[in-house]
Amino acid sequence: MKALACVAVAVSLLIAGCGTDKPAESTPAPSAQSDVPPPLVPAMPLPQNAVEDAVGKLDGIAEDLMKKSGVPGMAVAVVHGGKTVYAKGFGVRDVKTGEKVDPDTVFQLASLSKSLSSTVVAHQVGVDAIGWDTPITEKLPWFALADPAVTRMVTVGDMFSHRSGLPDHAGDMLEDLGFDRRRVLENMRQLPLDPFRISYAYTNFGFTAGAEAVAVSAGKPWETLADEVLFEPLGMAATSFRFSDYEDRPNRTVGHIHADGRYEPSYVRDADAEGPAGGASSSLNDMTRWLAMMLANGSHENKQIVDEKALLPALTPQVVSSPASEPAMRSGFYGYGFNVSASSAARMEISHSGAFELGAGTNFVILPSADVAIVALTNATPSGVPEALNAQFADLVQFGEVREDWYKLYNDVFTQMEQPVGSLAGKQPPTAPAPAAPLASYVGTYNNDYWGPARVAEKDGRLQLSIGTKLAVPLEHWDGNVFTYTWVSENSPPGSVGKATFDGNRLVLEYYDESGKGTFTR
Template sequence: MTSSINSRRLKVAITALAAVLVVSACGDDNESAAPQGDFSGPPPADSAVAVSDAQIKDAIDRVPELADGILSKTKIPGLAVAVVHNGEVAFAEGFGVKEVGKDDRVDADTVFQIASLSKSVGATVIAEQVGKGVVEWETPVRQNLPSFTMSDPWISDHVTIADMYTHRSGLPLHAGDILEDLGYGRQEILNKLAQEPIEVANFRVHDNYTNFGITAAAESVSAAAGTDWATLSQNSLYGPLGMTNTSSRFADYLGHTDRAIPHTLVGEKYEPRFQRDPDAQAPAGGVSSTVNDLAKWMNLVLAGGEHNGQPLVEKEPLVAAFTSEFVNGPGQNTEFRSGTSGFGVNVSTTSSGRVINSHSGAFNLGAATNYVMIPSLNVGIVALSNAGPIGAVEALTAEFVDLVQYGEITRDWVAAYAQLTAEPAEGELAGKQRPADAAPAGPLPQYVGTYANPYWGEATVAAMPDGNLQLTIGPDRVQYPLSPWSGDTWTFIPTGEMPNPGTVSQATFDGNTVVLEYFDDNGLGTFTKMG
């Protein structure tokens, strides 16, 4: 149907042929017999590690123990877990509370923000549209979204839906995400991506994770379908599948009385301080759902697009999304297995030799989610939590996958994922103390004024009664107190979804310009005083 699917078939054929050649070469040259068996298709999904139904059942029976253990070890407020097996929902329950300080318990119908699990769910929506002939995975984004532009004209015309869903567009890492923190809307952010420097050498070669690349692709698909993304998702997937508590609209999440409240870690306690509105990047991170609903989605994927014995999503484009398209995590040496991605889906091979599909989701402002599916065993697990990412949900699903495959937990996954998800503070001055011999700042009036930037918009710097400055920027008029560091260099603490804890940014004034370090990752952080 698409060139990516055809190329995948070619790779499968080459792999199967190579297997036949190896078998043939093992015998005597003069007396080698023809290999026995059916070699017309791809290599089988068999694993050297056998797994019985009883072992899977035992793993499912231990899920409450695993969930309680995660709550005890990590102190996150609440989570919900569902497991599917052989087309049935084998387990679905909630644990802990929806909000710290209140008694309302999480259940299997509690609505969570699922963050980047939205990418895999959205890929299923697109697969449904590919099956209907509305688009193909290799359709250029601009074909149905001509307003979308990138800074490289050729890439702008040729970047496809598949390129965006494998993060291989050449856009810089997290392009557009900080704009969302400042209050810019979806269309404004997509328009501003035209100013992002393109890493031409990375196009279709290396990946940079970009939520708004995914969003641009989804917008192109919904435009081809003649509707908006949230409506398309509802009509093509959520409604037909009976996902009654799932939506791609933030307002619907807020409208649920049975919803999990986001929490962030303050000191050693979780507090419900923030509420993320992800509508601007809804296709990439804006879905809200329940484990009961996501169990239906996992069963659909594991059944090759069938629901209640009837095809809901055509199998071929769905398989294209959930199989290896691109090596996004090459092995560090010859002993390591490489990680790959499909379209909005991670595809990897476990130590038992089984292929798994997975994805995590995270809001620093208070959500962490993960699913893992093992197609060869027709089993899947999803875990949703109402706390920022510390590896808790990934540890839970990893423990379950261990029990399914080996009958035992192979390592301390809580500690492993805690280390993996810990993000370092950013900024040249992060963790440093102001020098004792710091040069004095200039008179405040020399810094005060309105500064313009074509990407970030206007920023104002105002003098405050305490003798410091305040930076205000973006449609939401986000305010950052500026503190003197040395001479014309001031500092501020970035806020919102994107900065890691402990991040410190410099604001360096030089005549009529100021460079804001936090906003300068891609060389776009120079602001010029107006008037």
């Protein structure tokens, strides 16, 4: 039976790699046949001088995208043949100072942090300190999900591939309120679950739970572990998972939010709570060291930093993240901290993006079969600029031409993400609203097991609402017992309007009610 299974696998690989519907006369001459296994054969060879010619067009591509988007600053680098063949800054670190971006300028990486974190875990897997299949509760006995059976089974790999069943972006709004990592992770047990291991939903704090298990296993904080096993061995002196390190860098960008048609440095994004998933910062010159190591299968300067076998599962499909909508369509996959897909040239692409509404957009793409990688970092609300630049570069490498309007495709998606939230956003208050009750009747502390207490106070003839340590806003009367408030956070773009409805000892906050958890009781 074992031999038959092997034959079946071999046949399936041959069919996938070559096809069986071509007539015999179409078979290429022996000299044109490949001598590598079919799954490694791309649809076409690379153009002559593919990487060099693509690099030669990067200045123009970057300048065009900067002009179209208005993004204040960007840094772009390419690694090929083990060397950095392009590294350049564009625009400014801060529109208020005009200081220029250069290859040593430090950017916040946002979710590109996940791929760095995955590399840290692969190191630990390679030295047998932990496994991708280690259950989370083996290292974090206090951690739980809504289903006790899933709690026992969920592993580091499940969390790093977003297949735990947790809801999309679970816990992110708790972070917006100022709760720390432990508090957010403890609240994961209150959330409903989709089917385990067959559902994909992107979760920063699920990912962070996996990283915390690895850190506890190592006996040190995640931030220290990353320094010791990855950043220091690679000489990435400007890279850290600590927000305080980013703030202390003299040559760093500030985040710019997109509002009223322009980019302004109005807010600060501290992502320490979800550090492994989104809290890293780095420079272009540091990122090229990591990309060179990735292209070298975990090796740096003839020293194996990360075990190749431990790294491979991270870079190969573990869950379907973008299911095809028709048979002819290619699906997208997620490994452990990396997006994995096949290009139209039948070449595997490994990538990840990062996005902070408050001011960061990042992306890298690795084409292992072409021995090339590109990274683009920006300091503004995501607009698709780094993704479009890297997609154009990948097209040029593989085909010698750009085959899609990548900026339009990506910008359309990111523009939708900038839309204000709340059912009353963009609407005018009633011209003749029903009167509110005496303000004192609304005052009090309204408790909620998931979000914590909502405190309503009266000050200078107005109601004030506060939750956590970061939300403190005035309530404006709308109609009867309905009030509104405005605020900006990572998950609520400018123009968002919160709706607060009082009903005796109950307060329903619409924004926090998506999972049916928005009722607070006095």
